[in-house]
Amino acid sequence: MNKTIRQLIAAVALVVPAAGAFASAAGPALEKAPINVQDTESLQRGAQIFVNNCLSCHSASAMRYNRLTEIGLTEDQIKGNLMLATDKIGEQMNVAMDKKDAKVWFGAVPPDLSVIARSRGADYLYGYLRGFYRDESRPTGWNNLVFDKVGMPHILWNWQGEQVLETVKNAEGHEEHQLKLVKAGTLTKLENGKANTAEFDKRMADLTNFMVYMAEPMQVKRQQIGYMVLLFLSLLLLPLAYFLKKEYWKDVH
Structure with a gap:
């Protein structure tokens, strides 16, 4: 009996460090997303960002336009600001892009984002949206700190500006990566972004908030x-x- 207990303790001692190493290797630490699905103004701003930027390539087939009335929008506001003239208020939020064309252009069909917040988590989405940086080795010229070798370009770069990933050496001489925002004044106004860091983070929080709402x-x-x-x-x-x-x-x- 005592021998069995000692074996179990030894097994746990081996598993715990391995689990910790796996967690650290899985990706960078994620910042807590400021989510509040009761904040209807945030949800409305997030819905506008989603429709104007994400819905060009990604669909949200489990979501219908008329459900946006639940976040305080009227049908007239939805039709006038968030829908194409050919869409109907009860239709799903589908993308017009053909899947075959999408696969040719991007190498893979952009995923449906209806329940992405449930599968990935709000913290992951918040970090991903803010984690793009310049990487000339990638076909799009962009990479992501949270999703390495991402195929998606940084469509919001004109808001955020450019970020670069610096390679530094630690005390042992091993290379480490460090995300660093390009300082204001080193780039032109367009490259530096139309929004400052706080404003961009707030917009991405609104977008994440809407995707959390949309998932449920x-x-x-x-x-x-x-x-x-x-x-x-x-x-x-x-x-x-x-x-x-x-x-x-x-x-x-």
């Missing part, structure tokens, strides 16, 4: 219903608990 639209209503249920139970049970306590302790002196 009912979560907003579910949370609202949950708050109402808790409030109802509190109002119902508090008086009952008070009178029960009063009745229980009435004979205790």
